[in-house]
Amino acid sequence: MTDAELVALAVAARNGLVLPADTPARAWWVFPPAGEEANYALVELGGPNGAVGVAAVERRTGSLLSSTRLPGQERHVVFDEAGALELAGHPAGRARLVWAPSRQTASPLYPLWEVRGTSTSPGTVYVDLAGRTWPRLDPGGPGGGPPPDLSPSG
Numbered sequence: 001m002t003d004a005e006l007v008a009l010a011v012a013a014r015n016g017l018v019l020p021a022d023t024p025a026r027a028w029w030v031f032p033p034a035g036e037e038a039n040y041a042l043v044e045l046g047g048p049n050g051a052v053g054v055a056a057v058e059r060r061t062g063s064l065l066s067s068t069r070l071p072g073q074e075r076h077v078v079f080d081e082a083g084a085l086e087l088a089g090h091p092a093g094r095a096r097l098v099w100a101p102s103r104q105t106a107s108p109l110y111p112l113w114e115v116r117g118t119s120t121s122p123g124t125v126y127v128d129l130a131g132r133t134w135p136r137l138d139p140g141g142p143g144g145g146p147p148p149d150l151s152p153s154g
Contacts, residue, residue: 013055084113
C-alpha cells in the first residue's frame with residue numbers, strides 16, 4: 001500500500017463525483033476488522049473547512065463502492081489517528097480505520113477507528129466518526145447482534 005495508490009484512488013473519487021481536478025483530497029486505507037490488507041480507500045474531497053464529497057474506492061480496481069456529495073460545511077473525518085487514540089483512552093496505542101457491516105455502521109463511507117491498546121493498557125476499542133466509543137462491533141442486519149442491556153445497573 002503506497003501513497004501513489006492513494007493518489008490514484010483520490011483521482012478516481014474526484015472523477016466519480018465529477019469534481020474539478022484541483023479539488024483537495026485526503027485519503028485513508030480501510031481494513032476489514034480482522035484483516036491485514038486494506039480493502040479500500042476512504043477519500044474525503046474538499047478543503048480544510050468542509051468536505052464536498054466522500055467516496056469509498058476499491059483498492060484493486062479503482063471503482064467506487066459508495067460515494068456522496070456533501071455540502072462543504074464540515075469535514076467528514078473530523079479527527080485523525082491521534083484523536084481516535086485520545087478518545088479511546090489509549091494515547092500510546094495504535095489506530096487504523098476498519099469497516100464491516102455492523103450495528104455501528106452499515107456504510108463503507110462511515111468506517112470506525114479500531115484502537116488497540118498497549119501491553120500496559122490492553123484491549124481494543126472502536127471509535128466512530130462522530131467520536132462515540134464502542135467495546136466491539138455487533139453484527140448488522142435484521143436483529144443482528146444481542147439486544148441492548150436495558151436493565152438498571154445497580
